[in-house]
Amino acid sequence: MSELEELLAVWLPRQRWFSGKGIPIRRLRILSRHRLLSAGDEGPDLNLLVVEAGQRGTYSRYQVMLGSRPPRALPADLARTAIGVCQVFGGRAQVVYDAAHDEQLTRLLLERFAAPTSEGRSEVRFRTVPGARVHTGAPGRLLTGEQSNTSLVFGREHVLKTFRRLWPGPNPDLELNTALSGSPYVAEPCGWIEADLPGSPTPTTLAMLQTFVPDATDGWVLATENVRSLLQGSSPERESSFAEEAALLGRTTAEAHRALSQALPTDVLSPGEISDLADAMIERLAMATAEVPELAEHAPRVMSAYSDFSRVDEPLPTQRVHGDYHLGQVIRPEQGWVLLDFEGEPTMPVQDRRSLSTPLRDVAGMLRSFDYAAGYLLIGHPGEPDLECSARAWAQHNREAFCRGYADGGGIDPEKHLTALRAFEFDKAVYEVLYEARNRPNWLRVPLDSIASAVAPSLPG
Incomplete structure (x- = not known):
């Protein structure tokens, strides 16, 4: 395993959304890396990683929102989210951390929905529902208490649900919310993030953006x-x-x-x-x-x-x-x-x-x-x-x-x-x-x- 993969193999089992608790990770590898944002030499950078964890002969895929910064540039309030220090993808030594806690990166992440991805198939793609308006500018506030996924609330406008354990193809949450779009029974879907994963003939849903339901x-x-x-x-x-x-x-x-x-x-x-x-x-x-x-x-x-x-x-x-x-x-x-x-x-x-x-x-x-x-x-x-x-x-x-x-x-x-x-x-x-x-x-x-x-x-x- 690479230095980063070794750090992730220690960090991953401690996350609430990791489904293989109590079983040692025998092998972990980064299947794909998607660089979404880069702020230059001083960072921060944002990468979406798809990692595969092997446990007792079975393999599960997870999504990691990875932030990285030079050690001296990591704000004190992000220190508790640090995964470790390593060379990131052949570059200089960086502090890598859970980017879901980084307000600067999550604000920029939301802005990507305001300019949806064109039809290229080589990178992570940001899609918006026709007619949906995405209100940008707010940082993401991490919701606590979730067991399986990670959700970020942006002001009183949107919530971005990031799917942690990944399965090939469209996620049923996006599929059924889209089917119920326009009804009062669901929060209105606004968009989603998708990518092509190895071995999957159809795009895999990484996250779903919905309207936020306040005062509930x-x-x-x-x-x-x-x-x-x-x-x-x-x-x-x-x-x-x-x-x-x-x-x-x-x-x-x-x-x-x-x-x-x-x-x-x-x-x-x-x-x-x-x-x-x-x-x-x-x-x-x-x-x-x-x-x-x-x-x-x-x-x-x-x-x-x-x-x-x-x-x-x-x-x-x-x-x-x-x-x-x-x-x-x-x-x-x-x-x-x-x-x-x-x-x-x-x-x-x-x-x-x-x-x-x-x-x-x-x-x-x-x-x-x-x-x-x-x-x-x-x-x-x-x-x-x-x-x-x-x-x-x-x-x-x-x-x-x-x-x-x-x-x-x-x-x-x-x-x-x-x-x-x-x-x-x-x-x-x-x-x-x-x-x-x-x-x-x-x-x-x-x-x-x-x-x-x-x-x-x-x-x-």
Whole structure:
């Protein structure tokens, strides 16, 4: 490995968006380097790197926004973002650092959208949506809390989402946001960055520029604040007010699903394909049980739900869906709910995320999220049955409100598909068990408790 590659091999596993945590990087190489900005001998320079990390025989690609400056020219506020000092691409020794923190470079990055790239195919290309106006001049403010990607907010005008783990071809987030462009359900797409990666016949999406939605609150924050107030003894009226929000979110979700079905292909799952889908769920359960022994005592209950699902003899409609839908993927500005992050589960290959699926998968994901909002706040209160009863009642109340809103909005009526919905919920919960065991063991009881309490279909009917 080169000097820079050795530095990146140490730095990369410490980033929140690196998906291979806990597994040593055996090999790292820079696949491509795209020099976007250069300010001369004193810097700063901005390079977009595509690096390939090899771990246990598998290889994953990541995007690195690399800034470089002479050591004496690095501002003090960027010192904490330094990756190291090395010769950069055969030049002089430079400090290399995470450029997402450099306001000077991010301001210049936004300006590239004001002059979109011509049709040449040799470099990174900046594209704008026809008719979109990009407001330049503001530096990028790094959003915190993201797990898989990096987003920069420019004033109150734009947000640039940089995709960290790269898969060949167009990113589903860009694809589905474009399909919903002009609707109130998404932040309007303004442009994107793309490049040709080795081995990919089509351009790969590196980043997406959207309008910024100001004065909006994260759905997870709204929900957990409401649960916390309830557990602290707030009035029932406050609880019911969130149920109204849950119903509105259900309606908005159904309307977004309907818009996607009108803009993109649709199909149906035959009974045979449903049976194959149930078999895949069983395989995931077996894998999770082998890794997380605490799941074993609940496996018969989950298997029973999968067995029921395998015998469903009515076709299920399929279409493009969100794919990783939960309260953290929606925001609530004044005018109504807005959906975010349509890229699906980022650890899955992009071709799987672009496949058609039943909208019930998104419904199940959001229902699981209501359970999570309740169960998360019980982690610090073990052995308090009254609190647990109140939290579970809150979750059920809002789950029912969401499903009513979804059906009223023209979506598949969840009450008429309880067997399928229950199977998708269990499948999501099994995934959560694996995730928590690997990343947040103290949260493991949240999905396990949900599985243990799900002794009947999730909704009355």
